[in-house]
Amino acid sequence: MGSMATTEEDVLAGVGPRLRALRRARGVTLADLAAETGLTASTLSRLETGKLRPTLEQLLPLARAHAVPLDDLVQAPLTGDPRIHLRPVRRFGLTVVPLTRRPGGIQAYKVIYPPANRKRSIKLQTHEGYEWFYVLNGQVRLILGDQDLLLDAGEAAEFDTRLPHAISSAGNQPAELLTLFGAQGERAHLAPAPVRVNS
Template sequence: MEARKESGDDGIAEILAAVGPRLRRMRTARGMTLTAVAGRTGLSVSALSRVETGNRQPTLDILIPLAQVYRVTLDQLVAPPQTGDPRVNLRPRSLAGGGTIVPLTGYPGRVQVFKHVLGPRAPRLVSHPGHAWLHVLAGRLRLLLDDDEHILVPGETAQFDPVTPHWFGPADGGTVEILHLFGPQGERPVDRTLPGSGPSLGP
C-alpha cells in the first residue's frame, strides 16, 4: 500500500512540475510578457514568475484566470502533454453547403487549421468574429467580401476580418482545394516576410 501511495505522489508531483514550463510556453507563444499577463489576470508578476519557474505550486486561483487569458481549458494547463501525432484522431467531415473539411489541428482557443475541398455551391454570405487566412492549393477560388469579388489561384493567399460578410468557393464548375486558418478574436497567424521572399498575395 505504501509503495502505491508513493508512486501516486510521484505522479502528482511530476504533473505539477510540468505546469510551470507549460505556462511559460503558452505565454511566450502568444508573445505576452509577465507584466501583460499580470495586467489581464490581476495576479502579481512575482506570483506568475514563481509558478512558471516551479517555485510556487499552481493553485486554482492562479490557473483559472490564466486559462481564461490563454483561452484553454484547465485540463490543458494541468494534464500531461499528449504524445504522438495530434492529427491521428482527426476525421474529415462533410459540409452542409457542399464539400469536405479536414481539421489539421486541435487546439481550442488558438488558431485552427483546416483543409477544405469545396465543390460547386451557391454563394451565401456569412459574418462572424475572428480572423481568417486562406491559401489556395489547387483550383481557382472565388472569394466574396461584401460587394467585392476576388479570384485567387494556386499559391495565392488572402487574409480578412470575417465580421465582413463573406463567402468562398470554386470560381468555376470544378473543385478548389485550400488551407483555411481561422483564429478567434485577437488570435491570428503571424505574417513574417523574410528578406528576398517577395510580397504577400491577397485580396
C-alpha cells in the same frame, strides 16, 4: 502510491513551460498577464519557472486569460509520442483542425470552409503577417486587393496579409485547405473582425 505521486509531480512540472508558451504565443508580457488575471507578475514568473506549485485559484484565471480549457494547462506530460491528437474547433462556420502543437512561430491548420453562401456578404480583412495555403479539396475563392481568384485542388497561394483579403469556398461543396500562418494570422482568422476597405 509512490507512482501516483510521481505522476502528479510530472503533471505539475509541465504546467510552467505550458503557461510560458501560451503567454508567448499570445505576445503578452508578465505585466499584461498580471493585469488580466489579478495575479502579481512575480507569482506568474514563479509559476512559469516551476518555482511555485500552481493552485486551482491561480490556474482558473490563467485558463480564462489564455482562452484554453483548464485541462489543457494540466494535461498529462508528453511521452515522446510524436502523434498529434487532432481536435477540430468550429469557428464562424469554419472547421479548424490544428495540425501543430508547438506554441509560437508558424502554425499549420486544416481549414474546412462550408459551401459558398450566395447571401453572405464577403468581409475583407487585413492584419500583420504572411499566409500560405494549399487547396486539398473543392474550389476556393480568394479575394486579394482588387483580384478575385479561383483556386482548384492542388493549387496554392501565398500573400502578404496586410492586403485586404477574404477566403471562402467557391462552389456548392466544402473546400478543404492546408494553411500556414504566424500568431497575428492565427488571431485574425480564429477571431475575425470585419475590416472596412475604402473604395
